[in-house]
Amino acid sequence: MSEPSTKTPDPMDVALGAAVRIRRRSIGMSQEALAEQCNVSFQQIQKYENGANRISFSRLVQIARALRCRVVDLLDVLDTPDHEGGADIDLLSRMRTPGALELLAAYERLSPEGRTSLVTFLRALTGGRAEAAASKETAAA
Numbered sequence: 325m326s327e328p329s330t331k332t333p334d335p336m337d338v339a340l341g342a343a344v345r346i347r348r349r350s351i352g353m354s355q356e357a358l359a360e361q362c363n364v365s366f367q368q369i370q371k372y373e374n375g376a377n378r379i380s381f382s383r384l385v386q387i388a389r390a391l392r393c394r395v396v397d398l399l400d401v402l403d404t405p406d407h408e409g410g411a412d413i414d415l416l417s418r419m420r421t422p423g424a425l426e427l428l429a430a431y432e433r434l435s436p437e438g439r440t441s442l443v444t445f446l447r448a449l450t451g452g453r454a455e456a457a458a459s460k461e462t463a464a465a
Contacts, residue, residue, distance in 0.1 A: 336402055338375030340384075343398045345373040347391045349425055361390035 348358055355373075359366040362383065371377035372387075379387065388395045418424060431439060 333375035334378075335375075337378050339402060340379060340398065341373040341375040343401060344379075344387055344391070346425070347393055347398065348373075351391065353391065358387065358390055362386045 348355070355366040355369045359369045362369070363386075364383075368377065372379050372383075384395055384398065388398055391398075431442065434442065
């Protein structure tokens with residue numbers, strides 16, 4: 325009996341999956357609807373979005389058509405040199421964190437004052453770790 329693989333997903337696969345998830349959610353499409361249009365199971369879509377399974381080019385074309393976008397729209401973040409695109413790939417990878425997209429959508433609906441208050445609260449709650457991470461992201465950009 326073979327042992328389960330402990331190999332972590334490639335960051336590029338994770339970033340592409342995150343780009344698919346962001347696009348799918350931005351147009352209000354469910355994983356089930358995307359899966360149906362691509363003739364795969366919704367579990368397969370989950371694996372693509374998490375970077376657990378690589379997306380073949382032919383499948384990527386199907387996904388882009390179903391998401392009413394161009395393939396290059398999904399690949400755009402992956403098409404920059406590492407010194408320029410590393411922060412984008414990191415950001416897309418973070419978007420797979422459960423609740424991240426819902427949090428971002430709620431944040432966008434806040435007033436500027438509400439956003440400032442929320443960031444201040446989160447910095448206090450995390451002991452400044454959020455500020456350190458934001459500074460790191462800014463430096464990488």
